[in-house]
Amino acid sequence: MTKVTTADEFVLQVRGLGVRYQTSQGTVHAVSDVSFEVRKNEVFGIAGESGCGKSTLIRALLRLLPDNADSAAELALYRDQDLYGLSDADFRQNILWQEISLVPQSAMNSLNPVYRVGDQVVEAIRTHRRVSKAEARGRVAELFDVVGLQADLMQSFPHEFSGGMRQRAMIAMSLALDPGLIIMDEPTTGLDVLVQERILRRIREIRSEISSSIILITHDIAVIAEMSDRIAIMYGGQFMEQANAIDLFENPYHPYTLGLKNAFPSIRELGSELISIPGSPPTLVGPVTNCPFQPRCPFHLDRCASENPLPINFGEDHQVRCFRSEDANQLRHLAAEKSTWRSLN
Amino acid sequence: MALIELNQLTRHFEIRPGLVDRTVRGKPSRLIKAVESLNIAVGENEILGIAGESGCGKSTTCMMIAGLLPPTRGQIIYRGSDLATADAAVRKEHRRNVQMIFQDPYESLNPRFRVADIVAEGPRALRLWDQKEIGDRVESMLAGVGLNPGKYTERFPHELSGGERQRVGIASALVMQPVMIIADEPLSMLDVSIRAGILDLFRELQDQRGFSSVYVSHDLAILGNVADRLMVMYLGQAMEVGPVEQVIRSPKHPYTRALIGAVAVPDPRVKRPVPKISGDISRPIDPPPGCRFAPRCPYADDSCHDTFLELDTSDPTRHQAACHRLHVLPDEGL
Ligand SMILES: Nc1ncnc2c1ncn2[C@@H]1O[C@H](COP(=O)(O)OP(=O)(O)O)[C@@H](O)[C@H]1O
Ligand SMILES: Nc1ncnc2c1ncn2[C@@H]1O[C@H](COP(=O)(O)OP(=O)(O)O)[C@@H](O)[C@H]1O
Numbered sequence: 001m002t003k004v005t006t007a008d009e010f011v012l013q014v015r016g017l018g019v020r021y022q023t024s025q026g027t028v029h030a031v032s033d034v035s036f037e038v039r040k041n042e043v044f045g046i047a048g049e050s051g052c053g054k055s056t057l058i059r060a061l062l063r064l065l066p067d068n069a070d071s072a073a074e075l076a077l078y079r080d081q082d083l084y085g086l087s088d089a090d091f092r093q094n095i096l097w098q099e100i101s102l103v104p105q106s107a108m109n110s111l112n113p114v115y116r117v118g119d120q121v122v123e124a125i126r127t128h129r130r131v132s133k134a135e136a137r138g139r140v141a142e143l144f145d146v147v148g149l150q151a152d153l154m155q156s157f158p159h160e161f162s163g164g165m166r167q168r169a170m171i172a173m174s175l176a177l178d179p180g181l182i183i184m185d186e187p188t189t190g191l192d193v194l195v196q197e198r199i200l201r202r203i204r205e206i207r208s209e210i211s212s213s214i215i216l217i218t219h220d221i222a223v224i225a226e227m228s229d230r231i232a233i234m235y236g237g238q239f240m241e242q243a244n245a246i247d248l249f250e251n252p253y254h255p256y257t258l259g260l261k262n263a264f265p266s267i268r269e270l271g272s273e274l275i276s277i278p279g280s281p282p283t284l285v286g287p288v289t290n291c292p293f294q295p296r297c298p299f300h301l302d303r304c305a306s307e308n309p310l311p312i313n314f315g316e317d318h319q320v321r322c323f324r325s326e327d328a329n330q331l332r333h334l335a336a337e338k339s340t341w342r343s344l345n
Numbered sequence: 346m347a348l349i350e351l352n353q354l355t356r357h358f359e360i361r362p363g364l365v366d367r368t369v370r371g372k373p374s375r376l377i378k379a380v381e382s383l384n385i386a387v388g389e390n391e392i393l394g395i396a397g398e399s400g401c402g403k404s405t406t407c408m409m410i411a412g413l414l415p416p417t418r419g420q421i422i423y424r425g426s427d428l429a430t431a432d433a434a435v436r437k438e439h440r441r442n443v444q445m446i447f448q449d450p451y452e453s454l455n456p457r458f459r460v461a462d463i464v465a466e467g468p469r470a471l472r473l474w475d476q477k478e479i480g481d482r483v484e485s486m487l488a489g490v491g492l493n494p495g496k497y498t499e500r501f502p503h504e505l506s507g508g509e510r511q512r513v514g515i516a517s518a519l520v521m522q523p524v525m526i527i528a529d530e531p532l533s534m535l536d537v538s539i540r541a542g543i544l545d546l547f548r549e550l551q552d553q554r555g556f557s558s559v560y561v562s563h564d565l566a567i568l569g570n571v572a573d574r575l576m577v578m579y580l581g582q583a584m585e586v587g588p589v590e591q592v593i594r595s596p597k598h599p600y601t602r603a604l605i606g607a608v609a610v611p612d613p614r615v616k617r618p619v620p621k622i623s624g625d626i627s628r629p630i631d632p633p634p635g636c637r638f639a640p641r642c643p644y645a646d647d648s649c650h651d652t653f654l655e656l657d658t659s660d661p662t663r664h665q666a667a668c669h670r671l672h673v674l675p676d677e678g679l
């Protein structure tokens with residue numbers, strides 16, 4: 001199953017990415033030492049609870065951070081282009097939308113209320129490509145079809161669209177310039193289940209028709225499981241664990257992953273007891289000097305409070321940041337017991 | 346005797362056109378039929394889950410049961426008395442014993458009160474205990490919902506996150522020791538790791554003291570975990586009701602089947618079949634008679650468009666679906 005990957009199989013390679021915000025409370029280290037690759041044609045899922053740094057991470061890569069933020073990375077390559085080496089103008093002209101597009105978290109509110117939806121996508125195309133209005137319109141009609149919107153809806157204004165339709169329009173926009181990488185930040189959060197199902201199915205179909213890769217961000221473990229080829233679990237600004245989807249669900253190593261799985265209900269396993277993780281996530285003020293999960297971790301050692309664990313590889317495609325990852329077998333058993341999580345505090 | 350019984354419970358909202366449309370153009374006003382002829386009972390110590398997409402009438406139903414919105418037609422029967430005609434003592438008992446947890450707690454929390462005073466407000470107003478005891482109970486309730494009292498008692502609502510506000514709303518309802526809790530999407534703003542803790546607290550209190558609940562959520566996986574019975578609504582009508590495992594494992598109604606089939610499963614090996622319905626949910630504005638799901642239903646025939654089959658409460662444990670066409674539906678266990 002595992003195969004050796006070479007650099008040209010990667011669409012995106014990120015090493016040691018960090019992002020900080022200056023705030024009145026101090027410096028918020030929203031993302032610390034994050035490394036990952038996105039391969040050609042794959043869906044890379046990033047899952048984590050609110051405030052763990054998911055949106056910040058992708059805003060940094062797309063240069064969409066606010067003024068109070070700064071970011072740096074040891075390496076950030078899109079195919080063979082150094083993302084941090086490009087000038088802002090170059091980045092905006094040649095990368096953003098052309099190569100890497102975004103369906104933002106508040107996609108529902110990202111359409112301009114005073115312009116027709118179709119015209120907004122036409123404009124997005126004509127800003128980057130020298131094509132006639134008629135050609136662009138033809139392309140938008142195609143895109144509407146791809147996301148499951150009837151072509152006559154191009155004439156509508158955003159307020160005439162339901163939440164699900166607006167979301168589909170934003171996905172159409174993200175496909176407009178045939179980017180190599182599409183980033184979707186919580187694309188179905190807040191939508192009803194049947195609408196969510198239809199959009200996710202459409203994303204899967206699009207993925208099999210075009211050759212783009214997708215980064216899918218969500219706090220929904222079920223959505224990430226169904227959609228992703230590989231998954232990263234984020235907590236406190238770091239990737240606690242990343243692996244291919246099956247491995248992550250069937251052989252999890254990190255105590256936070258183990259805890260999340262216990263806490264998430266499944267409609268297929270009605271009787272099973274849900275177990276919460278006592279405590280709350282870190283505020284991220286100040287640099288990471290421990291394991292971010294340590295205050296909530298039932299398995300912590302003394303060093304977990306004073307040292308940040310580095311990623312350790314297990315096999316070809318599984319990385320874990322935990323001082324106790326060698327004990328995973330034992331921890332998996334313990335984590336299934338409710339009393340394990342109660343004994344804290 | 347059931348704790349609460351809804352009998353033909355109905356709520357319509359009138360939308361009046363603007364002055365010019367009404368007087369000059371003679372446009373009639375239209376009716377949003379938010380809740381239509383609900384029949385259902387909730388027993389002592391029972392948790393009834395209500396599921397359905399946004400706009401199907403879940404919040405309107407909750408508000409009526411909690412006595413915060415009068416019905417257009419039909420009855421709410423509390424411990425045997427019709428609330429509309431009951432005497433003041435019964436209505437007062439209902440107000441105290443039936444507590445609501447709101448979907449968006451921001452609206453319901455007094456912005457000028459500190460957290461401790463918000464949670465203490467109900468017990469103080471009804472003089473349930475002396476001041477010292479109220480203070481103690483407020484503190485332990487805050488701790489119970491995961492808000493460290495030392496850190497939170499002095500804060501104002503605007504200093505709280507959405508999830509924290511939701512927990513204050515939950516504490517305010519639970520501290521009253523009600524016999525029934527109407528919970529309208531109480532976990533929707535909380536993260537997974539914390540949600541399970543609130544569900545635990547809910548269950549613990551239910552085991553210790555016992556209370557009934559109407560628990561509303563659009564998340565069927567959560568309802569499968571908390572509810573004893575489940576009712577599925579579509580555009581104001583009850584489509585199906587029954588013991589929760591039966592409704593989720595072997596749904597009868599075509600809408601319930603589609604809804605449950607669409608729920609994502611936290612297992613990368615599971616491949617779900619494509620739900621069989623198309624189209625989008627609309628709003629129940631001047632709806633025709635008949636089953637409101639009929640326009641989207643692949644099995645509908647004339648009878649579906651003409652008449653709606655109401656559920657019948659005579660046997661609350663029965664699994665039943667408001668569908669004319671059950672006999673033609675394929676067998677499809679999940
Ligand atoms: N503009 C900002 N200024 C200061 N702090 C911010 C800003 N945006 C986000 N943060 C903080 O950074 C952290 C990560 O936020 P975010 O990336 O939005 O998380 P997620 O998308 O996972 O919910 C949080 O602690 C958040 O409060
Ligand atoms: N005060 C109101 N005035 C007019 N329409 C309303 C009012 N409250 C609710 N509605 C309408 O009634 C229907 C049911 O709403 P609601 O009970 O909030 O549904 P849910 O909680 O299931 O999302 C919706 O179409 C909604 O727009």
Ligand code: SF4
Pocket residue numbers: 254255256291292293294295297298299300301304309321322323324325
């Ligand atoms: S490093 Fe230590 S505290 Fe962190 S998850 Fe592993 S055992 Fe727990």
Ligand SMILES: [Mg+2]
Pocket residue numbers: 054055056105185
């Ligand atoms: Mg975000």
Ligand SMILES: [Mg+2]
Pocket residue numbers: 403404405448529
């Ligand atoms: Mg509602």
